[in-house]
Amino acid sequence: MGRTGYGGFKVLDKDLLELGIKFHGHRCPAMPIGLRAGELAMGKLGVKRSQDKELFCFMEIGPAHATMCFGDGVQTATGCTYGKGNIERLNYGKNAITLIDVKGRKAVRVVVNPEFQKKALASTFVQMRKEGIAPQDIDPAIVDPLIENVLKQPDDVLFKVSDVFDYDMKPKKGTFEYYECERCGEVVFSYGMRIKDGKLVCITCSE
Ligand SMILES: [Zn+2]
Ligand SMILES: [Zn+2]
Known part of the structure; x- marks a missing residue:
């Protein structure tokens, strides 16, 4: 899941993007923001994608709002998934995650930068979604530049990140x-x- 240079910026691995789109079901800008959030949090913790329950994620999205697609990007990137039971949705109505390195007992919180989120919510794409147009019916000429933009922005434009902090978690045994x-x-x-x-x-x- 390495990153390669793109226009002078770091970008996400294209395979990860494709995996995310396949899993999520359509092309949209919010899912890739979730990919980036997950990648950033893993980078800060110095951990790899969760194969089993090495990581746990508290996700603040929900119960129902625009940009919840973010959550599918987070699951794709981190490997914290509902099937493995190592993710929990808090329903705070925010595009934010706290990712926990269970064994290392460390955590980090990543939230979408309010400045970036406000701009994204003013986009034509969101306007069309508001009018009830399904994401898969929106012209790729409108969606793809938004995805490209998410891929190339530096981390600090997209997110605000906490310091890494101690977090003692007793995982539930299946x-x-x-x-x-x-x-x-x-x-x-x-x-x-x-x-x-x-x-x-x-x-x-x-x-
Ligand atoms: Zn979506
Ligand atoms: Zn029964």
């Missing part, structure tokens, strides 16, 4: 213990079991 719901017969891991009318059932069957 359980292998499972049951069969006595009503629907489906396999349920232990956190999802409830007792209803003396029967061991899943959450859906307990309601």
